[in-house]
Amino acid sequence: MNQDQSYCYPYPHPAVTTDVVLFTIRDEDLQVLLIQRANPPFREMWALPGGFLDMEEDLEACAKRELLEETGIEGLYLEQLYTFSTPDRDPRERVISVTYFALTRSDTLQPKAASDAQEAAWFSLTQLPELAFDHAKIIQLAKQRLLAKLNYSTIAFQLLPETFTLSQLQTVYEILLNEKLDKRNFRKGMQTRQVLRETGKLSRTGNHRPAKTYRVINPTRVEIIK
């Protein structure tokens, strides 16, 4: 077909990419990390971090690598979300995108742009810019999945630092669920689930009683039968 294209197959192959929806909570709001594209198509538009699969790595490694390359962020919780395959979703060629969603605590240092991302920044889910490809749809699906897992898993802890107070934890739930929760019932529920351990240390901030701090017993995500 074309002799300066070096990788040839007896029948057509699609390209495979990963795209990552990285959530955090900042400014009392659920936010998502976007990068501004440096190259066409959709040049200068905002998009999810992601990129093409290398032949030696599996998809999760690809997602982690792209996140690191484009934003400098690493070492976080990652879960496969869905695989998108509408034939014309990328104008260049047929591209299958395997999407992941990831969570990080907000005290992660600011994402710095790198490689083929011009810039990386956090956006509130309620104020997204226009997005490249079908990335708006991907973000909606990721949010739906995150919310669905809130009540039967320890996924929310991925949004907090290693140690935290119960009020901080409750605030995370309130922001995600978009409703106020009862303090006593919330704490009772956490006790029942047996996923927290007191650190023994107190958090002294502001002019009020210091709060006990906790850590997750098993920092790797666990599903919980209520």
Next chain:
Amino acid sequence: MNQDQSYCYPYPHPAVTTDVVLFTIRDEDLQVLLIQRANPPFREMWALPGGFLDMEEDLEACAKRELLEETGIEGLYLEQLYTFSTPDRDPRERVISVTYFALTRSDTLQPKAASDAQEAAWFSLTQLPELAFDHAKIIQLAKQRLLAKLNYSTIAFQLLPETFTLSQLQTVYEILLNEKLDKRNFRKGMQTRQVLRETGKLSRTGNHRPAKTYRVINPTRVEIIK
């Protein structure tokens, strides 16, 4: 690289396939459809129905097409399961497999082999033959997903014909959960969920009182908050 391979790209592309885990209930048992491979690799071994993605179709269409081509089965519930990408999972070349799971009622006519499947047959999950590729792992994951969805969705109805009795429905749950359920509580629960409608007809079989028959209000799957 090779001039009689006609599809060339500036960087390497993996092949993309779909594989489908089709479940049914037969002989009081959860069974899965397998095909016997007609071609290498793993020639004559049993494997999930599936095959390579065409460039004009999306993944779900591919899964449906392969199921139809290899088994003659069509028109059933299909849900994306997971995308597998271990680099060496296929000895021929790098293959990404997007897997689906599907459910059908057992009165579907017998699968007939076609195209590159030598034979198609149902196997009990407890008596699987040795399987090609990583298909054993895929089946395990599909089963796990099916069981997880039992209690908060109407997924189980996909395993029954259009109209059915409450005893038939209960039997499906009992087989899947592998435990006996209380008849009165089961019926009460179904009433609460408001997903069934009486057909007005009775099922007369055997020497006993005829049973009322029901159909699902919304035959497309609905998620239910208990």
Next chain:
DNA sequence: TCAAAAGTGTTAGGCTTACACCCATGC
């Protein structure tokens, strides 16, 4: 009349929810 599956209510205990006040600290 017998066997076989269909059909039907009640109760106890556990879980969920609603709700209000004192505590420890910094200023």
Next chain:
DNA sequence: GCATGGGTGTAAGCCTAACACTTTTGA
């Protein structure tokens, strides 16, 4: 001492789970 968030118990009602007998039919 006052403002601020931290921390704690109880009671009502709802949901879940356990449990046994009558009905209808065909043979």
